Amino acid sequence: MKTQSSFQHRQGIELVVAVLEEPIARSLLALFLALAVVFLVMPVLGANPLGAYSSLFAGAFGSKQAIGETSLAMTPLLISSLGFALAYKCGLFNIGLEGQIQVGAVAAAFVGYSIHGLPSAVHLPLALAASLAAGAIWGLGPAILKARFGIHEVISTIMMNYIAFKLSAYMVSVQGPMKDRLDLMPASPVIESSAKLARIMGGTRLTWGIAIALVAAFLVWFLLSKTRLGYKLRVVGQNHFAAEVGGIRASHYYVIAMMLSAGLGGLAGGVETLGVHYRLLASFSPGYGFDAIAVSLLGGLHPLYIIVSSFIFGALRSGAILMQAKEGMSKDIVQVISTVIIFVMSMADPLGRLIKRRIGLKTNA
Amino acid sequence: MLEHLVNLSIISSSLRIATPILLASLAGTISERSGVINIGIEGVMLLSAFAAAFGSFFLGAWPGVLVGVMVGGALGLVHAFMSITVRSDQVVNATAVNILAIGLPNIIISRVWKGYYSSTPIVPVVRNLRLELLDRLPVVGKVFGDLNPIVYVAFLLVPAMHVLLFKTRVGLRIRAVGELPIAADTLGVNVPKLRYLSVIASGMLAGLGGAYLSICYQSQFSMGMTEGRGFIGLAAMIFGRWTPVGAMAASILFGLADAFQANAQSAGLPIPAEIMLTLPYVLTLLALIKVAGKRVLGPAAAGQPYVKN
Numbered sequence: 303m304k305t306q307s308s309f310q311h312r313q314g315i316e317l318v319v320a321v322l323e324e325p326i327a328r329s330l331l332a333l334f335l336a337l338a339v340v341f342l343v344m345p346v347l348g349a350n351p352l353g354a355y356s357s358l359f360a361g362a363f364g365s366k367q368a369i370g371e372t373s374l375a376m377t378p379l380l381i382s383s384l385g386f387a388l389a390y391k392c393g394l395f396n397i398g399l400e401g402q403i404q405v406g407a408v409a410a411a412f413v414g415y416s417i418h419g420l421p422s423a424v425h426l427p428l429a430l431a432a433s434l435a436a437g438a439i440w441g442l443g444p445a446i447l448k449a450r451f452g453i454h455e456v457i458s459t460i461m462m463n464y465i466a467f468k469l470s471a472y473m474v475s476v477q478g479p480m481k482d483r484l485d486l487m488p489a490s491p492v493i494e495s496s497a498k499l500a501r502i503m504g505g506t507r508l509t510w511g512i513a514i515a516l517v518a519a520f521l522v523w524f525l526l527s528k529t530r531l532g533y534k535l536r537v538v539g540q541n542h543f544a545a546e547v548g549g550i551r552a553s554h555y556y557v558i559a560m561m562l563s564a565g566l567g568g569l570a571g572g573v574e575t576l577g578v579h580y581r582l583l584a585s586f587s588p589g590y591g592f593d594a595i596a597v598s599l600l601g602g603l604h605p606l607y608i609i610v611s612s613f614i615f616g617a618l619r620s621g622a623i624l625m626q627a628k629e630g631m632s633k634d635i636v637q638v639i640s641t642v643i644i645f646v647m648s649m650a651d652p653l654g655r656l657i658k659r660r661i662g663l664k665t666n667a
Numbered sequence: 668m669l670e671h672l673v674n675l676s677i678i679s680s681s682l683r684i685a686t687p688i689l690l691a692s693l694a695g696t697i698s699e700r701s702g703v704i705n706i707g708i709e710g711v712m713l714l715s716a717f718a719a720a721f722g723s724f725f726l727g728a729w730p731g732v733l734v735g736v737m738v739g740g741a742l743g744l745v746h747a748f749m750s751i752t753v754r755s756d757q758v759v760n761a762t763a764v765n766i767l768a769i770g771l772p773n774i775i776i777s778r779v780w781k782g783y784y785s786s787t788p789i790v791p792v793v794r795n796l797r798l799e800l801l802d803r804l805p806v807v808g809k810v811f812g813d814l815n816p817i818v819y820v821a822f823l824l825v826p827a828m829h830v831l832l833f834k835t836r837v838g839l840r841i842r843a844v845g846e847l848p849i850a851a852d853t854l855g856v857n858v859p860k861l862r863y864l865s866v867i868a869s870g871m872l873a874g875l876g877g878a879y880l881s882i883c884y885q886s887q888f889s890m891g892m893t894e895g896r897g898f899i900g901l902a903a904m905i906f907g908r909w910t911p912v913g914a915m916a917a918s919i920l921f922g923l924a925d926a927f928q929a930n931a932q933s934a935g936l937p938i939p940a941e942i943m944l945t946l947p948y949v950l951t952l953l954a955l956i957k958v959a960g961k962r963v964l965g966p967a968a969a970g971q972p973y974v975k976n
Contacts (some may be wrong), residue, residue: 310693347778395758447952451959456706456758457905458955460898461948468948472941599759617687632777637770642765646756652972656753 315661322654325349325602328647330553332600333614336642340635347631354629359469361624362617370506374578376589378403378570378614380515383608384522385566390558390603391526393539398444398459399567400591402437403464406568408470409436409576411459411582412480413495414575425496430514430572437568439465445560449553467563471584480582490582499577509577516609518566519645523605536558567591588619596640599647676808677926681882682927683733685922686821687893692907692914693821693828694755694869699909700832701865702755702845702968703750707742708873709897710768715739715877720888721779723790723881732793732878740867740873747866751859752970755951773890786889793817793883815883821822822871828911841865844870845966848973858973859945873897895948902951906958909965917954924950 337355344351362372389396410433417425420441427571445460457506473480473490480490497571526532535555542552570590579586597615601608615636622633691708698705718738723731742764749760776783795815802812802841832838841861844849848858881888899921903967906920927944931938 340687347774349778395762397762443952446957447956451956453955453959457902460709460895461902461952464895464948465945468941468945470685472939475941477939478941506970535936589769592769595762595766624905630777632770632774633875634770634773637724637766638774640770641763641767644759645749648759648763 305665310319311663315657319654319657320659322650323431324487325604325607326355328650329602329607329611330648332643332650339642340638342636344460344631349631354625354631357628358618358625359470360621361619364410364510367506370503370508371620371623372613373508376612377509377515377577378574378587378641379593379597379615379619380595380612381518381570381573382567382591382603382608383561384518384596384605385570386598387537387601387603387605387608388566389559389563390533390598391532391539393542394448394455394556394560395561395562396441396457396567397595398411398441398462398564398634399570399594400522400587400589401459402440402443402564403571403574403587403591404434404466404470404585405440406437406571407483407582407586408473408571409433409568410478410497410572410575411493413488414497415491415581417497418494420494420496422496425467425494426499426576429576430569433526433572433575434565434569438565440568441560441564442557445557445564448560449556451662458462460520467585468584474582474584477637482581487585492581493576498572498580499575507578511573514573515612516571518569519605519609522566526605531558537545559573572658573589587651588633593640595635596643596647599667600643638666673948675806675810677923677930679814680965681801681820681919681922681926682810682814682818682926683922686815686818687876687880687884687896688903688921689821689825689915689918690872690879691850692903692918693824693911694815694872695826695901695904696874696907696909696911697832697865697872698869698871698913699904699969700845700968701841701862702848702966702971702973703747703869704757704970705743705746705757705761705866705869706898706901708869708900709748709893709895710743710761711739711870711873712877712880712897713768713893714771714893715744715874716881716892717787717877717888718874719878720787720790720881721775723792724787728791728793728882731882732875735878736871736874739877740871742874743867744863746870748946750866751862754974757970763888765878766865767919769891772888787887788884789886790888791918792886794947797925815879817879817883820875821879822915825892825915828923832911837861844973846970847912852973855972856974860873862973876900898934901946902913902955905965906954908958920954921947921950940966 321331334518341351344354347377361368363369382403386396386400396578404545413432440462444455444462447453447458448455474488482491499511501509509511520585534550537550538555545552593615597611598608603613618636622636625631626633672969694708695705695812701936714737715735719731719735722734746760747753750757773785776787780788795813798812802808840856844858844861852858881894903914903917903921906917925947929942932940933941
């Protein structure tokens with residue numbers, strides 16, 4: 303009897319290890335645990351978890367409009383999460399996406415309202431390119447600090463975030479250079495219609511932005527897994543000492559990866575501005591740049607899986623709005639869900655190794 | 668206008684502003700000296716600032732400080748467990764705490780206080796210490812006569828941590844564990860235990876910094892009120908070369924810049940407020956570049972989990 307139960311016990315442990323090591327199973331576990339933790343915490347806060355989750359679900363998928371809003375929220379999440387994954391693959395932790403989104407929005411709005419008389423086929427790509435370039439330039443500083451001086455990119459990109467928030471608030475403040483003088487709101491003038499991203503689904507606000515995001519996912523996947531550049535980025539990310547020994551200058555690839563990553567952040571802000579708000583607002587992002595970290599990890603840092611994980615977070619973001627309105631449960635539970643997901647995803651590998659070492663030791667003894 | 672910019676009160680106000688940065692940089696110093704990177708200090712400060720305001724509302728100001736410090740210690744324990752026992756990536760774990768700190772306070776505030784969303788009501792604060800004797804002295808009185816007790820605690824922690832790290836056996840061991848854990852282990856030092864204690868202490872220091880912000884410096888918690896001070900503290904730690912005295916010097920420098928910025932605004936300098944507000948962050952970046960040019964390196968084993976063979 304005793305040997306059989308210890309045998310079952312061991313099988314159970316091996317199953318846990320298998321789940322922790324299998325990429326998709328591990329992501330599902332992380333998502334499940336995150337939703338379960340929030341479910342259990344809600345009654346403590348005096349909220350009804352069943353009611354909250356059903357309105358969350360209805361807000362995310364309950365109607366055509368809801369699905370449109372989910373895909374709309376997915377768009378900047380997908381683009382910025384691709385940015386996070388790209389930098390991470392090169393060993394860089396770009397926590398500056400939120401600021402890069404903001405400067406991308408500044409550039410897109412400026413090109414969008416200040417240039418007149420261009421055909422849409424020129425104006426729109428120009429505005430998108432401006433947002434991409436603005437993001438990339440915002441990432442250049444931290445990239446050089448890392449490559450040249452070895453300054454950790456977490457501190458420098460966070461500082462750049464705060465600078466971006468204050469500067470874009472200045473742009474649309476009372477004496478700011480981009481302020482719409484005819485409007486009391488802290489906002490820029492509305493962009494020309496030639497710079498607007500067209501809607502693609504009747505009855506919803508969904509735009510061509512989603513197509514841009516999906517193409518970006520394919521391009522980042524292609525870059526990382528099918529090109530020499532992507533290979534070198536990944537080698538630097540795995541072990542930059544080994545990369546140097548192998549003749550790859552790590553510092554060059556830090557700059558390239560950070561600028562591409564930050565450029566994607568800028569593009570996310572551009573798409574959001576040209577497709578949703580049509581003008582620069584001082585703070586329009588509900589934290590997409592920070593969500594991107596959890597989205598990216600949940601997608602196993604794989605550009606194509608990130609399409610799925612960003613859809614899930616898009617659903618959380620759009621559903622949480624209805625949940626807050628109907629159940630009084632703050633939409634900020636998305637951050638709690640992010641937290642649990644990040645914990646579980648970062649634990650999975652080392653925990654699997656730890657358990658294996660423990661049971662390995664037991665059998666040897 | 669000039670006397671608005673440069674006067675004695677700028678010294679006391681920069682000490683006030685430097686205090687949370689100093690506590691964050693001490694938190695970073697003790698953790699990294701033991702070999703664990705802690706970029707979650709920002710999040711710990713923010714969650715502790717909330718916990719302290721919460722505690723102060725229901726229990727009073729001093730118990731509020733205690734609640735803030737305890738929550739900081741608990742978050743330190745979580746980071747220690749993830750980094751030392753599970754050995755997961757220290758930057759990723761700490762980021763989870765930073766993200767939790769953005770959202771969790773708002774959720775609790777909106778459930779506990781009806782009609783409040785991103786900030787708590789005004790709560791009891793820890794009163795300033797009026798030192799009668801000092802107050803009577805002409806210059807010293809103006810600078811040190813009316814400060815919060817936590818300011819004194821923070822600055823007294825500097826020599827305390829200096830002695831601990833550089834004059835005691837425990838301090839030598841903490842540094843050894845952060846530089847070359849395998850050698851320390853061979854000599855019979857308990858590597859995980861020292862790292863656990865250091866990271867918990869780090870959390871408590873950050874927690875004290877958070878409590879200072881919400882119930883000493885201000886009288887309520889509001890969303891994102893740390894404004895990057897945890898990260899600026901980490902920059903001060905680097906600028907101060909991982910020593911408590913250096914961290915203090917750097918924190919005072921950052922505090923002076925911020926106080927100058929605030930004075931410049933009230934003096935009506937023709938520079939927009941938002942532009943002036945970028946000053947602390949720009950200065951932090953410049954400070955990092957200045958140190959990095961000299962190639963100083965932190966503790967050798969910082970960020971690497973220790974695996975005993």
